[in-house]
Amino acid sequence: MTEIPEHLLKRAQAAKAKATGEPAPAEAPAAVAPAEAAAPAEAAAPAPVVETPPEPVAPYNEAAASRKTIPWWAASALLLLPIWAISYVGTLERPPQEATGVLAEGQHVYEARCASCHGATGAGGSGYALADGEVLATFPSAADHVVWVARGSDSFGLGNAYGDAARGRVVEGGMPGWADVLTTEELIGVVLHERAVLSGSEEDAALAEALDHAIHLGELDLHGHLDPATVTADEVQAILDSVAHDDGH
Numbered sequence: 001m002t003e004i005p006e007h008l009l010k011r012a013q014a015a016k017a018k019a020t021g022e023p024a025p026a027e028a029p030a031a032v033a034p035a036e037a038a039a040p041a042e043a044a045a046p047a048p049v050v051e052t053p054p055e056p057v058a059p060y061n062e063a064a065a066s067r068k069t070i071p072w073w074a075a076s077a078l079l080l081l082p083i084w085a086i087s088y089v090g091t092l093e094r095p096p097q098e099a100t101g102v103l104a105e106g107q108h109v110y111e112a113r114c115a116s117c118h119g120a121t122g123a124g125g126s127g128y129a130l131a132d133g134e135v136l137a138t139f140p141s142a143a144d145h146v147v148w149v150a151r152g153s154d155s156f157g158l159g160n161a162y163g164d165a166a167r168g169r170v171v172e173g174g175m176p177g178w179a180d181v182l183t184t185e186e187l188i189g190v191v192l193h194e195r196a197v198l199s200g201s202e203e204d205a206a207l208a209e210a211l212d213h214a215i216h217l218g219e220l221d222l223h224g225h226l227d228p229a230t231v232t233a234d235e236v237q238a239i240l241d242s243v244a245h246d247d248g249h
Ligand code: HEC
Pocket: 109, 110, 113, 114, 115, 116, 117, 118, 126, 127, 128, 129, 130, 134, 135, 138, 145, 148, 149, 153, 163, 169, 170, 171, 172, 173, 174, 175, 176, 178, 190, 191, 194
């Protein structure tokens, strides 16, 4: 048997110790690998174990190795994210050309100021139903309708009649007046929204279009407020007539 050079033996032992996690044995135990068993006793003895230092790991590699991987559920959520984003953006798009001008403004006002009591579609709540012709039955005249919304229950006075006599409405209270809050344009807009959109009046839809036309041409400016103390149906009717007559050509 050829003599194994001592430094090779030591290296082998050191490597084995490193691999098994045990310290390099001072003397070779009886029942180990044949090469070790055959080695002379002094071969194993004094050798200081030369630890090969671990390869230096760059900090960025170390971070990557110790970082937690993405859990499976998060991975699937990430996969669905673009789908969610696309459908979410879809919901943000306004309905195409549903209403513009005075009616669009009126719808906006209705949703913000009136829907809480009269229902999102005008089906009613703590306030009367306005849809399906209901509000047209109370107010055959748009001008009367505007005056009512401008003034509200308190201004009319509890127990007083309002609207069409045949409808028989009596003020019971609870309807706020809006002339101080809304501009004349918003007030007429929300009234025409109730009439044209919620109650399906084509006449009022045409009126809204005529108003838009006049506002667009600069013939009409409704940015002021009606005075709830003095407003009359005649005053409102004059505004509506000023554009209704324009509509002929
Ligand atoms: C706080 C609740 C409330 C809000 C907000 C409200 N209303 Fe009313 N509305 C009522 C009540 C209550 C009545 C009945 C009033 C009465 O009897 O005095 C009423 C009556 C009406 C009527 C008469 C309906 C009928 O057939 O007699 C109209 C039109 C109307 N409201 C329009 C509006 C508009 C337009 C808005 C938003 C600008 C609005 N309301 C906001 C409670 C509300």
